[in-house]
Amino acid sequence: MNISIWNILVAVGVVGLALQIVPGLIWAERKVCARIQGRRGPNRVGPFGLLQPVADAIKLLTKEEIVPAGVDKPLYYLGPFLVFVPAALAMAVVPWGHDMVIGGQRVPLQVAELHVGVLFVLACTSLGVYGIAFGGWASNSKYPLLAALRSSAQMISYEVAMGLAVVAVVMTAGSVDLREIVAVQQGTWFGVVPQWLVFKQPIAALLFLVAAFAENNRLPFDLPEAESELVGGYHTEYSGMKFAMFFLGEYVAMITMSAVLVTLFFGGWGFPGLVDPSSTSVGSALLSFAVFLAKVSFFLFFYLWVRWTLPRFRYDQLMMLGWKALIPLALFNVVATGFVGIL
């Protein structure tokens, strides 16, 4: 693979974009939360409180880093990075827009054109739980330890359902390459309904959505944090920038998950009548990128929306849902997809 300056620019752009979305997302989270609860939310720092995340970041950067006595130092320091890095890494294989041709050279809006993109995404997102488990284990404190245990158990219950949901997608699309999966979703039925996989695989889409919430430790499945039960959960003993890293990791993981969800089920960068998939012009590529961002933004909003609507599950309810509902449903979905495929 030839690496051109454009590939590097795209890679830098993707990482930069993800990191730029996070402050906006934190701001949006606080605003959405406030308005749902009949409050105003941050409105003191900058216009509409837009600089609030900046103030928060400055606060976190200048805070004293407290390392509690008796922590397992290597794992304690590794934890926050293991949450953030895999989340950002999974973004590498997401196609952010269709290819463009600049000066006779093909430039994909994708950092790594991996042919096994789906597997890479699954592998990366699963790694995130190690950060939480390490952080919780190394903290030498009971609440983080419980959070780590919960997180591990939760991961096992949901990863299976998520994997099986993706299997159904792969069977329908006939590829594990995310580019291919997006490509088969272009076009429409009857000229109006876009051929998105969510219409072909509604059960898989629902399962993936639920599993994504669990994977990201977002309410209603935020048991590893569960501030009302476990103080702060896995990051109880973390302060300053290490805590911020956990925070950042959570939000980047949300962006990644939304991007993967859009790619798998909602046509990726495509939108019938708006984006021409066969075009290679720069303008069209940027338009497809904007479409993709708009879709991702919707799911990010959905994350926030659900968070401030649903209460937290009890631990046994979560296990029950995972093992007794989602996994059988996912298995059934895979078998049904197989049958439909044979017919």
Place this chain on the structure above:
Amino acid sequence: MAVTHDEAVERTDERKSSWVERLYLREIVAGLANTFRHLVFESPFTTQYPEETIPYNPRARGEHILKVDEQGREKCVACLLCEAACPSKCIRIVPGPAPWDDRERYPVEFEIDMLRCIYCGFCEDACPCDAIELTPKPYTVFDRRETALYDKEKLKNNYPQDWRERFSDGYGKQTGPPFRREAGDRSLIR
């Protein structure tokens, strides 16, 4: 009749929900619709305090005022009943012979320590001349102890006229429970 534990358990289990209900899908959608309504259509409840205030109930007990008569003389005759009634001993009065003909004593000094005061209103109850009164003016924030000592002049002018006018539509009318507001109702906010 007391309900035994078993009975209570039985009653709770009485209604078995169907599997459709146990999916909670309808409830989740209803919940999302509700929060969306709040997010988009309902305005926030907030009073942005330092810039905006809402009037207190006129019966609220805030800081004191020493009332004056038409000639601007304080009504107080320095009988020291308020000082005696005060449970936190925050009132200090130095009585002296009145310079006027219609009374014998008047307070040479009248001082209330606002940090000690518990705003119970006993002084107002004890006063035979209606000279001291608790107003709905909220408690001031002090950064120095000395500023919390209100002397006679400060107390006489503690509840200026514009403050009274500021809350005029609330003052003296509402005597019931604290003002009720609906979300987004900004009519009382000043």
